[in-house]
Amino acid sequence: EADIYxxxxxxxxxxxxxxxxxxxxxxxHDKMYxxxxxxxxxxxxxxxSYGVNSTEKGDLSSxxxxxxxxxxxxxxxxxxxxPSHTSQYLCASSPRFGQTEKYNEQFFGPGTRLTVL
Amino acid sequence: xxxxxxxxxxxxxxxxxxxxLNCTYSDRGSQSFFWYRQYSGKSPxxxxxxxxxxxxxxxxxxxxxxxxxxxxxxxxxDSQPSDSATYLCAVNGVSNFGNEKLxxxxxxxxxxxx
Numbered sequence: 185e186a187d188i189y190x191x192x193x194x195x196x197x198x199x200x201x202x203x204x205x206x207x208x209x210x211x212x213h214d215k216m217y218x219x220x221x222x223x224x225x226x227x228x229x230x231x232x233s234y235g236v237n238s239t240e241k242g243d244l245s246s247x248x249x250x251x252x253x254x255x256x257x258x259x260x261x262x263x264x265x266x267p268s269h270t271s272q273y274l275c276a277s278s279p280r281f282g283q284t285e286k287y288n289e290q291f292f293g294p295g296t297r298l299t300v301l
Numbered sequence: 302x303x304x305x306x307x308x309x310x311x312x313x314x315x316x317x318x319x320x321x322l323n324c325t326y327s328d329r330g331s332q333s334f335f336w337y338r339q340y341s342g343k344s345p346x347x348x349x350x351x352x353x354x355x356x357x358x359x360x361x362x363x364x365x366x367x368x369x370x371x372x373x374x375x376x377x378x379d380s381q382p383s384d385s386a387t388y389l390c391a392v393n394g395v396s397n398f399g400n401e402k403l404x405x406x407x408x409x410x411x412x413x414x415x
Binding site: 223224225226227229232274278289290291292293294295 | 335341342343344345346347350389391402403405406407408410
């Protein structure tokens with residue numbers, strides 16, 4: 185079972201608030217990812233990191249920012265939340281090549297469902 | 302053309318029958334292929350992975366890979382109502398930055414009819 189955690193699981197917040205979605209993994213994985221997914225829709229990669237102090241933007245443009253100061257922690261921040269940010273945010277991690285036979289398998293956290301009013 | 306293509310469905314299969322899910326990909330350099338299952342409102346979970354051409358079986362699940370045709374499929378034998386979910390195909394390739402990345406298809410929604 186994957187040990188990747190996300191908090192909060194549900195968040196309802198007003199427009200203009202600053203929010204941080206937390207993601208932590210205890211597997212020692214180098215690579216971590218943030219996806220955005222609306223109900224019944226596809227996964228969109230918004231940020232990824234291949235190690236400490238390494239972050240890249242994903243395929244879908246996002247107003248959020250991320251940081252990777254520690255291997256196990258990959259928080260996502262929205263400086264000013266808007267209703268258009270309402271979505272499910274999924275964090276995932278994967279080991280580097282050689283750590284496991286399942287090359288680049290991604291383990292997903294339970295997700296944070298964000299609603300911005 | 303999308304990098305990973307799946308029929309969005311919905312695909313309806315009677316209980317006990319074989320469900321066949323298909324996926325095509327565009328990057329010939331792709332090396333590993335994954336099938337994830339996602340229940341409504343939940344996060345994806347890995348059910349199969351395959352690297353080599355041919356078939357790989359795990360219980361009721363069989364993954365099939367044909368790199369020449371850039372095609373990967375998932376067969377579910379003896380389908381159960383609990384198999385009703387969206388199935389995501391994911392392909393490992395190389396990003397524009399030269400790093401490895403996993404590209405997901407849009408998913409196929411499968412419904413098993415009792």
